[in-house]
Amino acid sequence: MSIHVDAFCENPLEKEKRIALTFDDGPHLVTPQILAILEKYNVKATFFCIGKNIETYPEILKQINERGHLIGNHSFSHSHFFDFYRKKRVIRELHATDEIIKKNIGKKPLFFRPPYGVTNPSIGRALKITNHNVIGWNIRSMDGIVKNEKMILNRIFKRVSPGSIILLHDTSLVTVSVLEQLLLFLQNNNYKVVSVDKLLNLNAYEE
Ligand SMILES: [Zn+2]
Known part of the structure; x- marks a missing residue:
C-alpha cells in the first residue's frame, strides 16, 4: 500500500488576487517585529510554530x-x-506540539507543516492518526539562506500569482527588513493577503 501525503501548496483555483504569507520556525525574539509590520499593513498571516520554541517563548x-x-x-x-522517525515518534511530536499550543491559546491546530517540508510514508501514516492537513508552499523566499534582500524580493515578485502560499521565517532579521517592501509590492499589485484557512477553505483549528 502506498501512503501518499497530500500537501496543500497553493490554491490553484483561486480567481481573485488572494495569497497567503506563512512564517516558520518561531516563536522567536524576532517574531514581535514581524507582528508589528503585519499590523501596520493590517495583514493576517499564518505561523508554523515549533513546540520547543513555544516552551521558551509562550x-x-x-x-x-x-x-x-x-x-x-x-x-x-x-x-x-x-x-527518519517512525510513525510513533512522529505522532508523539505532533501531539506534544498540539498540546503546548492548546495549553497557551486554547485551540488545537489542524494545520501541520513538516520540518524542511519533507514528507514520507512514516509521516503519512502518522497523519492518518493525527488528522492534520499538510500545508506546503509554492514560493520559497530563501530568507533563511540568502542575505541579499533584493534577491529575496525578486524571487517572490517573479513567482507570485493568485492562490500562492509564500514561505518566510520569523527568525531572521533579513525577513524583517524585506517584509515591508513585500507588503507594499503586494498592495501596489492589488494582491490581498489572507490567512491559509481562508485561501484554502479549511479549518485551522479543531471545532
Ligand atoms: Zn522549519
Missing part, C-alpha cells in the same frame, strides 16, 4: 494568536532527523 505565541494570526504545528523538535 508569551510570543500568545501574542501571535491575540493579534489575529493563525498558528500551525511545525513539529516539536524540528530535528534534522525528523524524516
Whole structure:
C-alpha cells in the first residue's frame, strides 16, 4: 500500500488576487517585529510554530494568536532527523506540539507543516492518526539562506500569482527588513493577503 501525503501548496483555483504569507520556525525574539509590520499593513498571516520554541517563548505565541494570526504545528523538535522517525515518534511530536499550543491559546491546530517540508510514508501514516492537513508552499523566499534582500524580493515578485502560499521565517532579521517592501509590492499589485484557512477553505483549528 502506498501512503501518499497530500500537501496543500497553493490554491490553484483561486480567481481573485488572494495569497497567503506563512512564517516558520518561531516563536522567536524576532517574531514581535514581524507582528508589528503585519499590523501596520493590517495583514493576517499564518505561523508554523515549533513546540520547543513555544516552551521558551509562550508569551510570543500568545501574542501571535491575540493579534489575529493563525498558528500551525511545525513539529516539536524540528530535528534534522525528523524524516527518519517512525510513525510513533512522529505522532508523539505532533501531539506534544498540539498540546503546548492548546495549553497557551486554547485551540488545537489542524494545520501541520513538516520540518524542511519533507514528507514520507512514516509521516503519512502518522497523519492518518493525527488528522492534520499538510500545508506546503509554492514560493520559497530563501530568507533563511540568502542575505541579499533584493534577491529575496525578486524571487517572490517573479513567482507570485493568485492562490500562492509564500514561505518566510520569523527568525531572521533579513525577513524583517524585506517584509515591508513585500507588503507594499503586494498592495501596489492589488494582491490581498489572507490567512491559509481562508485561501484554502479549511479549518485551522479543531471545532
Ligand atoms: Zn522549519
